[in-house]
Amino acid sequence: MTTTDERPPVTVISGVLGAGKTTLLNRLLENNRGSRLAVVVNDMGEVNVDADLIERENPETGLIELSNGCICCRLQGDLVEGIVDLAENREIDALVIEASGISEPTPIARRLSQPPEEGLDPTEAVRLDTMVTVLDAYGFWKEFDAGASLPSEAPDPERPLAEVLVQSVEFCDVLLINKCDMVPDDVLDEITGVVSELNPRATIQETEYADIDPSLVIDTGRFDYEAASRSVGWKTALRESRTGKTSHDHATDEEEAGHDHAADDDEAGYNHTAHPVDSFVYRRARPFDPEMFADRLVEQPAGVVRAKGVCHVAGTDDVIGLNRAGAAVQAGPIGEWGDDEPRTELVFIGAGMDREEIESTLDDCLVEPGTTADEWGPTPFPIESVGEA
Ligand SMILES: Nc1nc2c(ncn2[C@@H]2O[C@H](COP(=O)(O)OP(=O)(O)OP(=O)(O)O)[C@@H](O)[C@H]2O)c(=O)[nH]1
Missing domain, CATH: 3.30.1220.10 (CobW-like, C-terminal domain)
Structure with a gap:
């Protein structure tokens, strides 16, 4: 995307624990074709980002590591300071933030895209560009189960995992359905159907090991807070029903699907039946x-x-x-x-x-x-x- 805006674009990667966020981050670093990426991660030890890769590929850019606590709880503090510092003092083309698996994307988006009433204004230094959510296709249905909850270090550990998952699907610009190698095609079609109902505006891509072209998630110009809030699936369904449009049906259709996902041992053990x-x-x-x-x-x-x-x-x-x-x-x-x-x-x-x-x-x-x-x-x-x- 070409823009006259000189502020570096920011991509935020969200997704539940183990969905493949770090895998995606490492992909972006490997395949960035010379563009200078700066990276913000929660905790290097835990997320296992290839720090050498960052140093080798981007010696002039930088990396912020936030230990102890999750990004969405630290928005008032060192996250914003660190981002502004990176944008102003380093030569960077883009910034990628990996939110922890327990962070909520909406407060992060709000803080990075709207000038605060007081304190440091990140919108003067950076432009929130793309909200990405990585989904674990294999764990998807289990995450909706009763009783699935967040780890104790989450800002609100009582909050059901399904709620955080739904919010991260509804409020994003790009959805990567990752670990596609681990589920059968019909279940993959079902997950794709459900997430496109939840968020009709998102670009949806099925991936294995988050293998994507970085242009899908970096400097896309897709982020739009108002549009994201307005076009959430349930609001769209409500509007359509008021204007007399019938709801659409994503029943699995083999001809339409046209996928070719190699079956492997993990996939063979998968236990979920797909439904329309x-x-x-x-x-x-x-x-x-x-x-x-x-x-x-x-x-x-x-x-x-x-x-x-x-x-x-x-x-x-x-x-x-x-x-x-x-x-x-x-x-x-x-x-x-x-x-x-x-x-x-x-x-x-x-x-x-x-x-x-x-x-x-x-x-x-x-x-x-x-x-x-x-x-x-x-x-x-x-x-x-x-x-x-
Ligand atoms: N089979 C399979 N495994 C994957 C895929 N993508 C990632 N993995 C593996 O899943 C595990 C978790 O991936 P990560 O990238 O660390 O996930 P994460 O979302 O960063 O995890 P947290 O930092 O704990 O929230 C790793 O062992 C990855 O190698 C995939 O598409 N298929």
Whole structure:
């Protein structure tokens, strides 16, 4: 990408532990074709970046190592200082930041792309260019399991892994589905379908050992905070459903897929059956019975990867926002209806979902017409559940 902006572009690599972030970083360093890359990593010892490679290829550029703690917790401090220092005092063409497997991409993006009210302004020195998320195709479905949580050193270890994973898929410009050598083609198609529903705007590439051309993730000009927030899959599905467009179906189609991934021993032992990927919107005007709805919510409907939206619940003037990632679900007040007509609008994204069953289960929780408000006890919201482990 050619630009008159002289600030070096920044690429941020996110992804859960072991997805292949360091593998990607080393690839970029190996294949950078003479461009001067500076690198920020959390902890050299742990991430095993080839420091010699950085020295050999980029003696004039630099590397910042942040030990003790994860990048997203240190945004106010040495990360920003280090980045500004690198950009101003070294001859660099681009900067690559490897976030730790427990970092959340959205606060990193916000801090690097928006001038702060006070303190050092990174946007004067660098330009946030590309948010990349590396996915582990082999571990993908396990990460959505109930009980999968973050390591104890994470900023919020109670936070379910599925939530961090979904956020890193929804908020990125480029998605690398890595470790493709370890899963069968149909499962790979299913993962690709799900992530493109979660983030229709992202460029999606299937990779083995993160083997990509660096131009896919460096100096792409793709980052756009507003567009990234606006075009998240569930918002897109909601907009499409309002304008009458039908939801699209990514059922596995061998002819369409056209992949040729060599099978190996790991792949042979893989235990997951692929299902058609789909999304739909559940929309009702009638309110939910609070207790019944809250009871239902903690159960994860089969095949649902993501559910998000607003709910009309009897006995409260509050809008109840619902946020599900895998088995983890939260629902609670996010404001009042005010002049808006109360309604339920929920987007479901998943693979192998039984739409009829999900809809009829929810319909069973709707209050009967003619029921009066004094029939409900105190609202059970907010509720939070990570599902059964
Ligand atoms: N089979 C297979 N293994 C891979 C692939 N990519 C990376 N690996 C291996 O997976 C392991 C983890 O890769 P890393 O690059 O260290 O992952 P990471 O995301 O940096 O891990 P953390 O720093 O712990 O968060 C290493 O042993 C890699 O060699 C791939 O495409 N296929």
